[in-house]
Amino acid sequence: MPYSIETEHPECSGWAVTKDDDGSLMGCHESQEEANAQLTALNIAEAEQDDRQVVLIYGPPCAGKTSVAQQMAQRGDLILDRDAIHVSLSNLSMHDHDAALIGAVEASWNSLLRYVPEHPGSVFIITGAPTRAQRRELAHLTTSIRLVYADRDTCHERARDSRPLNWGTFIDEWHDLYQPELHDRSEDMNIERRTATEGVELREEGDTLTAVGYAAVFEQTSQNLGGFVERVAPGAFRKTIQEADVRALFNHEADHLLGRKSSGTLRMMEDDKGLRYEIDLPNTTLGRDVGELLRRGDITGSSFGFRTIGDEWAETDDGYPLRRLTEVALRDVGPVTFPAYTQSEASLRSLAEARDIDLDKVVEAAEADKLRNILQDEPEQSETEPSEPHSTGLPRSSFIR
DSSP states (O other), X not given: OOEEEESOOTTOSSEEEEETTTOOEEEEESSHHHXXXXXXXXXXXXXHHTTOOEEEEEOOTTSOHHHHHHHHOOTTOXXXXXHHHHHHHHOOOTTOOOGGGHHHHHHHHHHHHHHGGGOSSOEEEEEOOOSHHHHHTTTTTOSEEEEOOOOHHHHHHHHHHHSOTTHHHHHHHHHHHOOOOSXXXXXXXXXXXXXXXXXXXXXXXXXXXXXXXXXXXXXXXOOOOSXXXXXXXXXXXXXXXXXXXXXXXXXXXXXXXXEEGGGTSEEEEEOSSEEEEEEEOOSSHHHHHHHHHHHHTOOOEEEEEEEXXXXXXEEOTTSOEEEEEEEEEEEEEEEESSOOOXXXXXXXXXXXXXXXXXXXXXXXXXXXXXXHHHHHXXXXXXXXXXXXXXXXXXXXXXXXX
């Protein structure tokens, strides 16, 4: 069920997120950014619920993006590819483009993008999009991104025998503009993990074993994460525990499933302390083993996997860099063997974007304990207006072949 953003909803003074099929109100927001964040979380939650994925596959010309999409797709899945659209409209070869047809190709592309939320199967969107801003234009549709990369010389070599001469220009333009994704080392949309050492207890009622613990504690300052500390704000989980089909996992392992929100075997709630969870352990080897480890006191910590929807960067009272998570999209919660509140590059992603600084420089500053220097620099104000949350297409330059 796709969702939309409205600016004149009778119950909202700002931006409203509504459900398309019945018009029900999902949330009111003071800014487009907040509305777009909820829209993204809803789309991801919906995709996770039915194992559907929408993958943005990007990279330079001749890198092999189409081949990757074809390998990933199954019967009933949708592959959006400008080159394929051009072929179907022109009867020309795959990479022989006629400028007179560009308008028709763009119209078809935009129409297909609008259809993406309604498609029941997975969707693979193939694009060039060398800059981060261009990729963000499609963030509200996608559940993950994947870089298919080949260096400039390799692309030219591949194009030499199979592409028209003008593809050399496309290749050079892509590599000249390319901005690595701030995680480009990952395909899972910046999944981070955090832990709490509040303890996990085992409750036994008849044949039912229930693990009860806190995956996060509000406003508790973390240990040094490598140049900064972190806190979780009350309310950070409010939307996600209502909207996402969160899994209960042991040690974050997908094949160590203990429960699931949609089946009722995982229950989560925010209270004054933090994010509390209850897992009805399954009558499986893993479930019985986890129960026994809890009974013996061998497992003492919990953790949660998440993507950041909203955060704030400031400083502690003594001037140390502080990141405060204000809204997250939960992926999983559950007990862990080794509680460790450690940072990842994904933790620094929002700071790098806010200051328009390359992630490597932010990571280097964190490792040198100099993040406070970045925080003390005033962020540059962008001269461009933010894109519409439901932009149906990008300028041609965004999709360099």
